[in-house]
Amino acid sequence: MTSELQIFNTLSRKKELFEPLRPPYVGIYVCGPTVYGDAHLGHARPAITFDLVFRYLTHLGYKVRYVRNITDVGHLENDADEGEDKIAKKARLEELEPMEVAQFFINRYHSSMDALNVKRPSIEPQASGHIIEQIEMIQQIVNKGFAYEANGSVYFDVEKYNDETHLYGCLSGRVIEDLLSTTRSLSGQEEKRNSADFALWKKASPEHIMRWKSPWSEGFPGWHVECSAMSTKYLGEQFDIHGGGMDLLFPHHESEIAQSTSVHKHGPCKYWMHNNMITINGQKMGKSLGNFITLNEFFTGEHPLLEKSYSPMTIRFFILQAHYRSTLDFSNEALKAAEKGFSRLMQAMRYLEKLTASQTSSVDIGGLKQKCYDALNEDFNTPVLIAHLFEAAKIINAVQNGKENLTLADINTLKDIFDTFITGILGLSDEISDDSSETIGKLMDLILKLRQQAKTDKNYALSDNIRDELNLAGITVKDSKEGATWSKES
RNA sequence: GGUCUUGUGGCCGAGUGGCUAGGCAGCGGUCUGCAAAACCGUGUACAGCGGUUCGAAUCCGCUCGAGACCUCCA
DSSP: OOOOOEEEETTTTEEEEOOOSBTTEEEEEEOOOBSSSOOBHHHHHHHHHHHHHHHHHHHTTOEEEEEEOBBOSOOBOSSSTTSOBHHHHHHHHHTOOHHHHHHHHHHHHHHHHHHTTOOOOSBOOBGGGGHHHHHHHHHHHHHTTSEEEETTEEEEOHHHHHHHHOOTTTTTOOOHHHHHHOOOOOTTGGGOSSTTOOEEEEEOOTTOOSOBOOSSOSEEEOHHHHHHHHHHHHHOSSEEEEEEEGGGIIIIIHHHHHHHHHHHSSOSEEEEEEEOOEEETTEEOOTTTTOOOBHHHHHHOOSTTOSSOOOHHHHHHHHHTSOTTSOEEEOHHHHHHHHHHHHHHHHHHHHHHTOOOBSSOSSOOTTHHHHHHHHHHBTSOHHHHHHHHHHHHHHHHHHHTTSSOOBHHHHHHHHHHIIIIIIIISOOOOHHHHTOOHHHHHHHHHHHHHHHHHHHTTOHHHHHHHHHHHHHTTEEEEEETTEEEEEEOO
């Protein structure tokens, strides 16, 4: 299949035709979470965005290797003391092994992502397992003369690099002169030649638990080098797509480009993709701002800002209803609208399974599938895709009501579209059918049969009572001409 | 202060020059024992001002507002 996929490349700030470097293979690297806390709604955005990219490229027939790292070392704390590692800090407070803490949150991250139906990446490397690769990369940068050692730590020489390449700032639009004049208060500041220089290796202070031997000191790698080292290891010196949140644009991704370019003479990837932030009351939802709501809190509804619980699929649908490069504003109202809309789509999907075919079709669904592809090809425009799917839902409902007709072929086309786009690419699944077991189904058939008898006998008190009681049990009963149907709340 | 992004109807959110995006909510109706769902109908939306154009939400300028990054953050 010839790709007509356009991807907005942050590097050029334009949509570009997607042409893999080595078709049919595609390499994707996405910056994953730092595992020192539970995943919040903000983490769901890149996970779902790049899950979509992964699913769609796979659907198009590419052989995709999707690498999403886990940062379990290397992030420096700037608020507290002397550059203590975030993981190590948490560990010491709770007297746990650092890796125990990391593993705890990795497990929780995975279960949240599984709930959201986010596919596991092909490789999920942990920074702590790639210290050797990082040291090697730092050594290469030193050898090329773009880094210097100071007191056991190694820093990237931004000014020297920029003089030779004129690249520092190419991704973020930053101007080097401005950066050089910026003052910071990070530890080790006095060791740097320039304030814009960033750490490749940090000498560990005596109380620092997570530490490794290196040619320069016992210490730990800087944050940016982990992604460069691991992406190079698993995807090569240059791969197709590098993704992450917009907040990582600078300095993280800018520094990755600098590191790769200083060693390989070119940047790490062809396309840079950045998802936008989720806001809450118009402000970025973030750990440092303390205004985040974790995914588990959404699932359980246990948070002061939440009026109710929201299912994982509601969250997923909510995120996919906005384009990934737009900010998305959280509110109970918006989430409830997403929940309602999603259930409408799922109801149509259920009707579709049982639709009666006619000899002729009274509506034309010919161009629908292509329109769905067109939407995705336009830089993964999921809101437009979803709008098309609602058009299909409307047609299905009309057929269900006997107001329109569809041939068997057209019904099968719709089934194919729903299966391909809703289930396959958007990764949305009907939560209701998932937890309705066969036994419950039989019991429900029986109960509804008894209720129907009550209705036939005009014993509405009884029939309504049955419906009310079921309602309390989280089961909604809907009457129609063909009989009653039921669905379970998630 | 610098770099970048952005401002769409009650809410969320597509749309880059001309053709009703879509969802939710609201209102009126159909259907129904009732309810729910569904269906039909229903909205003088494009921050303000000026410019370009036969024509602008869409391009340009200015004003005002909002946000992200510049320090860890998805």
